[in-house]
Amino acid sequence: MSARADALPPAAEKPGAMQPRARFTAAPLDPQSRLWTLAAAAACLLPLLRQLPIPMALAIATIGAVIVTVTSRRRLPGWLRLLLAVALVGYVLASARFALGRDTACALLAAMLAIKPVELAGVRDARSLLGFALFAPFSTFLLDQGPLSLALGLVGVTLALAALLRVADLESGDIAHAAPPWRRLLGVWRLVAIGLPLALAAFWLFPRIATPLWGVPERALARPGLSDHMSPGEWIDFINDDTPALRVTFFGPTPPTSQMYWRGPVLWNFDGRTWTGSRWLRSLPPPAVTRAARTWDYEMALEPTERRQMVALELPVAAPDGTHLDHDYGLQAPRPLGTLTRWRMQSAAPVAFEPELRPYLHQLALRLPEGYNPRTVALARQWRLEAGDNDAAIVERALAWIRDDFAYTLTTPLLGRHSVDEFLFEQQAGFCEHFSSAFVVLMRAAGIPARVVTGYVGGYRNRYGDYWIVRRSDAHAWAEVWLAGRGWTRVDPTAAVAPERIYDTLADRAGGGGGGLAGLGGLTDRLAAVRDVADWMRRGWNDFVLGFDAARQQKLLQPLGIERLDPRGLIALFAAAATLAIGWMLWLTARAEREGDRLLRAWHRLGARYARLGFARAAHEPAGAWAARVAAARPGSDELQSLSARFAQWRYASLDGRTQGRRELDALVRALRRHRP
Template sequence: MADPATPALDPRTRRWVLLSAGACLLPLLLQLPLLIAVTIAVSAVAVVAMSWRQPLHGLVRLLLSVALIATVLAMSDFSIGRDTGCALLAAMLAIKPSETFSLRDARSLLGFALFAPFATFLLDQGPLSLALGLAATLLALAALQLLADVESGDVRRDASPMQRIAGTARLLALGLPLALAAFWLFPRLGSPLWGIPERAMASTGLSDRMSPGDWIDLMGDDRPALRARFFGPVPAPSQMYWRGPVMWDFDGRTWRQPRWMPGWTETAVEPGPQRWDYEIEMEPTDRRQLVALDLLISAPGGSELDPDHNLQSLTQLTGVSRWRMQSAPPRRYEASLSAETRQYALRLPPNFNPRTLALARQWRLEAGPSADGAIVTRALDWIRRDFAYTLETPLAGRNSVDEFLFDQRAGFCQHFSSSFVVLMRGAGIPARVVTGYAGGYRNSVGGYWLVRRSDAHAWAEVWLRGRGWVRVDPTAAVAPERIYDTLDDRRSVAGGLLDGFAGGRSLIDVGDWLRRGWNDFVLGFDANRQQRLLRPFGIDRLDDRTLVLLLMLAVALGLLWMVWFSRRNEREPDPVLRAWHGLTRRYRHLGLERAPDEPAGRWVERVAAARPELAGELRILSDRFSDWRYADGEPGGRSTRALTQALRAHRPSPRNGNNG
């Protein structure tokens, strides 16, 4: 509500303020769940429309606030996390314009709105969020400058929005060197002093449980999961199995990762001759789950392996992280299986999937007690002959494996891996489900491999005598002619902005390569990389004392830059006054420059006394300038531009012979 103690906003200034607040809200909305973001955006537009001419009644504002906050909390399942907090911040910002009609209200709205782009970085630290945040901050600061001009009564109505934004950008440029120096040189801690709350709303990603059909959202998510760079030989894409959680426990529908108790030891692995040396760049997931090529030789620093060779970070992956690893396809993996582990790997819930268990027992009788390999081959041949791959699958019932193997015979990796393991266990073969990612796409611009979340995959491991755990991918056994509905098919049907012209893939590669560069030079710049900052100059490692000295030097240079820049930009911002001052300086070589405290008329008379031939044109320009400056004789528009051009064009002629 407008406050009589402060000036009211005129429509033009209020539009500028609302536009700036909307720009601050935009990057935050882009990082919230779609339904919540749309709800808040629609509410903001409705509030602005309803309060366009006059503020809303206090009771209406209260009801709107309570309704929107309750809606956001309901959409968040009343869970509290940093994403919920950001959503509530956006909701309150959407309601605030309903009472913004005075200068004080406008300053309050803009100050409140500036929290939004900073809150965005709690959810995403990508270049788009930074660019939108910087643009929003620039608009908000320009709006604050406009409010200051309105309050002082010195507002320039002829100033365009771009002129105001450019003026604010020049002010921000003053502090840019100091900001960069602080980013690169301020000593960083190896670990943060505090953490940030977890997200309350789950995001897609690998989990410690798997139910057939639950991965549709994950498999439709094309965002990057990781990028891998190899040093030396590169495995074929068909051999890129990025191992994640391993599932043992099955309740008839859902597979779960076991909780290994103290006392379990890492299983014995005999690596094969092939070695893969690589580095992965993990995108943030707010979880501890890592993946590695099957199988990892040893856990890198800051991580640990469980007995299933599932890699976990010791801290949450709240930012981009890099991990140097070595893997090798195993020659033997836990070749000796204890009785307890064997019993665990054969466990099935009672009274589930009777047809599958009957078939498994039949195969065992027909194959004999020691023909595990033959049973595995028979199952894969069956899949190759009679099964199809599709994403269109009905909701599973109580006996989900029976329905898949005997009725549907069509599904995707979750169905194949789950049913295959149940069938193997029913035949007396120890088996388990392994989840992770499969394959990858080589970015031709950056020369690295990109694995997307849509590459999520589930396969099986069976235990065979003499070899131990052996990877079996039943999904890969599906005959090519029986692959009906894939993610690539759906992408081609849906189409895209870059689909349909030859350079589309190259542009996508360039975009991801730029994002990787951002991760490398900005998000991945940690304490270790800071200490190696001057390695290209022969300095292997920087200690904290050297960093502080470099920072002090950078601050000194930054202050010199600020002094130089400010003095360089001390000129008058008004083009007419700037042209007038330039005209008076052009009389310096004649010894007739105007003194700072000398009125225009008196200066012209002094010039006329010394150089009568210059008095006519100069007196006309002086009168025009005085009318513009004091009598408002030439208000803005064409007349102002014409006066500016005339002042800039005037040049005093050199002294002639008669006056020499």
């Protein structure tokens, strides 16, 4: 081949040859933009992780941190990324026992967001990750709507939008003159301020319907709460949970703490280990009850449990609207309690509770499985022979035995086949599950109808809000025995052995009895006060945000003398507020479009100050010519000419010819704002 041919480029060598297709490459991320993207994604993921089970949340967070660390040096191969995604999805589904619900879907979203940084290489990847991350804060509200979730969600959204602005500056090629982080965050909150009035108007004034038109799927894993089954040792995690289960406000007199038994599911059936409720009894009407003269009037706010079971102070006079009162005076909600609910009720203690027991219920309340707990059955039969027909004497004898020989403890070994025998004759220590179950078995074996009742007992008065908090750790199980002439009578064997554990207050548990905070005195009081204030604030959030329903919306303007707003009035009020909010948005948007540049805004304000003195700048007049004209008419205007030259240099010089930096721009803006003619 000749030298001439060697000198020709390949295209000249073969004019008709096909040229290789140019490969598209996304703009790479600089380290600071990558850091912003990852920090924003982590902030969006945090509120969602808080709502997942702790082991699952730790696993997802750990995998995400490992991926970020590894991919900062090199990119993982495609087969490894696919294997990682499949393994993580399998772990989440296995942890949820392959049950589908909104918590499972949210956990899958969190897992996918944790491994998404494996693809983070360029601007397009960063924009994809940030857009995907914005789903996480909003998904959090499917699981929790508390103020902390809202605050963390707002932080995540703010950082994500600020990171998008950073990525936009990088893509435009003007990253050297990008705004500092604090100004970028301020710009995001300005955008929020533009839409906030319309959002508030829609929340407070848009007409609400009493019941939703649609719902969301139930959770695959229910939250801790009462259910219609109980096994010895099953409640250990439940009664160690100190989060609120309900808050109660009494109108008028308040019952003593020892009488605050919050009745839940009643358990009739025993298979030798587990107590369960009788489903067919729920359809029967409540039996006759003779009540005490004192009636307690109260409002109860129930925390979400994803279950239909409710509780009420013994015994509810009537079922609140929309609920069902079953045969055992247990309350059932029409749908799972997935959000905070509020109920107004009245209760009165029973004097005679179902004094006439139907034969089939009498037999059901005596039923025991064959071949279980022979020592307990033998002891009960011996007591029956000694007591004759005196059922009350047998009850008192059992309580005296428990009071003298038993102890209360949460540290219990797992019981075997004859669980009641092991508890009564060997272990003789446990908590409410063990005491109530053993007591009812003992009574049934002695021929006394008995059943287990679950619920909560006691409460803690918040000193700031003047309301009562019943926590999940107040979960309790007690017994009811049927006595002739009196009907079902409450007997609490746990209170016989440990009344201080049943009726104490939160402060007693924290500082009494030689506990970890005993002797700290004032510190314990201060911690309790802080906790009271925090719960009082949470209750306010529940009342004014989560509890704002259609009924409260219609009474929104009662402080202004308007007793009730009908739907037409609400629509008119919303339309007026929305019109003002949209006008605010349009004004701010148009103002930003006219003067989006802060340097230009400062320059226009300077011109307005001179215009008030008769030296307005003509629309066609350049900045330098205008400054020269003012200097000719007003000697000593050298500063204006200097500012005009600096403004023109920054505003109209090419990017390459611009020598000023960010600090010089800030100094120029400040000088324009300070200058007065």
